[in-house]
Amino acid sequence: DQQVKQNSPSLSVQEGRISILNCDYTNSMFDYFLWYKKYPAEGPTFLISISSIKDKNEDGRFTVFLNKSAKHLSLHIVPSQPGDSAVYFCAASGRDTGNQFYFGTGTSLTVIP
Amino acid sequence: GAGVSQSPSNKVTEKGKDVELRCDPISGHTALYWYRQRLGQGLEFLIYFQGNSAPDKSGLPSDRFSAERTGESVSTLTIQRTQQEDSAVYLCASSLDRGYTFGSGTRLTVV
Numbered sequence: 001d002q003q004v005k006q007n008s009p010s011l012s013v014q015e016g017r018i019s020i021l022n023c024d025y026t027n028s029m030f031d032y033f034l035w036y037k038k039y040p041a042e043g044p045t046f047l048i049s050i051s052s053i054k055d056k057n058e059d060g061r062f063t064v065f066l067n068k069s070a071k072h073l074s075l076h077i078v079p080s081q082p083g084d085s086a087v088y089f090c091a092a093s094g095r096d097t098g099n100q101f102y103f104g105t106g107t108s109l110t111v112i113p
Numbered sequence: 114g115a116g117v118s119q120s121p122s123n124k125v126t127e128k129g130k131d132v133e134l135r136c137d138p139i140s141g142h143t144a145l146y147w148y149r150q151r152l153g154q155g156l157e158f159l160i161y162f163q164g165n166s167a168p169d170k171s172g173l174p175s176d177r178f179s180a181e182r183t184g185e186s187v188s189t190l191t192i193q194r195t196q197q198e199d200s201a202v203y204l205c206a207s208s209l210d211r212g213y214t215f216g217s218g219t220r221l222t223v224v
Contacts, residue, residue, distance in 0.1 A: 004155075032211055042217050043117070043204055043216050044204070044213075045215070046212055046213070046214070049211075091156075100146070100158055101158075102158075103148075104155055105153075105155035106155060
């Protein structure tokens with residue numbers, strides 16, 4: 001049972017444009033969400049987080065939006081850079097999940113120079 | 114250490130052999146997790162250690178998988194009688210509150 005879903009396995013964007021990565025979840029008890037970025041042969045690295053008391057969190061070129069009623073979050077990268085090319089995972093947890101995070105299957109982003 | 118360290122980085126083993134994977138978490142991180150990622154799939158939870166509490170083993174796929182952790186330090190994940198479907202990247206993460214720091218993983222290939 002996939003509680004966190006990333007329905008787009010891949011995305012290609014031109015350098016300088018906006019990248020939008022989407023994530024949907026099913027468990028209404030999730031209250032904390034993160035995005036991780038993963039380069040080949042490396043472990044995932046933390047990118048940005050958002051808690052359910054907010055609907056937006058911004059950090060430089062990265063902004064995460066949370067729509068609790070739709071159980072949907074998205075990561076916006078603007079402007080996109082070639083170094084952003086990586087696999088992006090969203091993850092969700094709730095206080096009732098024992099701090100365990102549920103991960104999506106990832107979206108591979110390619111930023112074309 | 115500065116980050117989560119995993120060893121070996123790569124392991125090729127014959128079907129039926131046992132393997133042991135090691136994780137050194139960030140010093141002071143009380144929580145330690147093992148995940149695995151098979152080709153084309155998301156991160157799959159395996160086991161969770163929190164301090165001296167009994168570990169959450171609910172994600173272990175079979176009784177061939179076991180893990181130990183000594184206090185709040187090193188953890189080892191053991192896979193007995195490896196099968197080809199065990200081939201994956203095994204990732205360890207440690208945490209103090211919410212959010213993880215991951216190691217670089219061990220790529221296990223069972224031939």
